[in-house]
Amino acid sequence: MxxxxxxxxxxxxxxxxxxxxxxxxxxxxxxxxxxxxxxxxxxxxxxxxxxxxxxxxxxxxxxxxxxxxxxxxxxxxxxxxxxxxxxxxxxxxxxxxxxxxxxxxxxxxxxxxxxxxxxxxxxxxxxxxxxxxxxxxxxxxxxxxxxxxxxxxxxxxxxxxxxxxxxxxxxxxxxxxPSDAERLGTVLVDLVGAWLAHHAEAEAAVAPESRQRVLFLRVQAFIRRHLGDPELSAGTIAAAHHISVRYLHRLFQQHQLTVHGWMRRQRLEGCRRDLADPVLGAAPVNEIARRWGFTDASVFSRAFRAAYGVSPTGYRRSAGSVREPQISVPPSGSSRSSSVT
Missing domain, CATH: 2.60.120.10 (Jelly Rolls)
Known part of the structure; x- marks a missing residue:
């Protein structure tokens, strides 16, 4: 803006x-x-x-x-x-x-x-x-x-x-x-048109290509909301939108994407953001992976390295979000030894 x-x-x-x-x-x-x-x-x-x-x-x-x-x-x-x-x-x-x-x-x-x-x-x-x-x-x-x-x-x-x-x-x-602005303008017009048609119960007035673009945006929004569900699949996504799995795949193919590939990329991006977040510096890497729908630690680690060229732990360290252990020094005269907190 x-x-x-x-x-x-x-x-x-x-x-x-x-x-x-x-x-x-x-x-x-x-x-x-x-x-x-x-x-x-x-x-x-x-x-x-x-x-x-x-x-x-x-x-x-x-x-x-x-x-x-x-x-x-x-x-x-x-x-x-x-x-x-x-x-x-x-x-x-x-x-x-x-x-x-x-x-x-x-x-x-x-x-x-x-x-x-x-x-x-x-x-x-x-x-x-x-x-x-x-x-x-x-x-x-x-x-x-x-x-x-x-x-x-x-x-x-x-x-x-x-x-x-x-x-x-x-x-x-x-x-x-400028090229992105033109594309976003097309998306905006499609969304506004579909929104108006929906409330006027006149969906038939919206061109098929506009309805497809809006459906694609709806599907993407649905996937983002459910990335933490390890059971999320093409079947559940298609069923939630009352379309066939084949039609779902065709929607993504029109944008040179695959359902599985796009979903995995969104999950990896969510993990990457969390790993770089200092607030989550003490959270185990596997816990962050599970939060974004990865149930197998080794599969997650390989996918993360393939996408970003570094291991999840290495990325977190380079981002400076790891919370280093702090040494607690007891008061003078205390018989307790130093401990790691």
Whole structure:
């Protein structure tokens, strides 16, 4: 995410006007207001994903109104998918009203007037929003209209998948290459389209290739959640998603991957992270391996060495996460000998 704005870099009397201008350019023109401009605080980060973009914002309580006159003057024809991460979001559009709390999601249209109020909790509210051109989505406009300003869950099903994707973009500090941004933009459009179609019960409107990409993401998310289960297999994964094992293998082959190979790589990456974590420096290597689904210590050791060119113990030592034994010295005059703790 590229940092766009931070009130801490500005004088207090400049912050509100600067924020007002930023939101008009990055999001869309609205009428903004807040209770205390002299106490206003905010930050904004954004990442461009082809024609779509994602913004992560924090701010004190404020109100945003988009009027018919503003729409006539300038309409980017966007759908905005908002995820509430902290605070409360009250919105009204298309004759409906919704109140969003943490983990709730909603969709708004830039082509319809709206009135939103965000109430901060413990200082700042926090949101992540995806801005997707309406023309890119396979779901008909009249179908999406029925979903405007409705509270939709972001903690279950495809909503949770979309929410995790948005939060991942908002919290990943690594730069995004242009080619990766285009691919992530395609994934974002697919996820938003499938999410909207799901809630509108219009899955048939989503192109087969989009449904396949979303299914692949669902399968990957399922595998990550169950990596610690040594019984996890292609059969159990396929059954959980109501598809055949053959179709599951075909999904991975389309990405030049195998189910077993990708699953093992995720397990090894989990072990590698834990071995480098100083907090887990005292945990036995075999215990870490079992935590990630490896039941045979020798199989794990060989797989780790093949992947990273070093043994698990050697990697932990080079990462500096081993907790060295400490010598406990008894008080002067004590008859007890020194012991290793």
């Amino acid at each position: 590229r940092a766009l704005f931070d009130t801490d870099r500005l004088a207090p009397d400049e912050r509100w006007d600067a924020w007002y201008e930023l939101t008009r350019g990055v999001v869309m023109p609205t009428v903004l207001s807040c209770d205390r401009e002299d106490e206003f605080r905010a930050s904004a980060h954004a990442v461009a994903l082809g024609p779509a973009h994602v913004t992560a914002m924090t701010y004190t309580s404020q109100r945003s109104v988009r009027t018919p006159a503003m729409i006539r003057r300038s309409d980017p024809e966007l759908y905005v998918v908002a995820l509430m991460r902290r605070g409360r979001h009250d919105m009204a559009q298309a004759g409906r009203e919704a109140r969003l709390r943490v983990h709730d999601m909603a969709v708004q249209s830039s082509s319809r007037p709206f009135d939103t109020r965000v109430t901060a909790h413990r200082g700042l509210a926090a949101t992540v929003a995806a801005h997707v051109p309406r023309a890119l989505l396979p779901v008909p406009e009249h179908t999406v209209e029925r979903l405007l300003a409705q509270r939709l869950p972001g903690h279950e099903g495809i909503g949770a998948l979309l929410a995790r994707f948005l939060v991942g973009l908002a919290t990943d500090p690594r730069p995004c290459r």
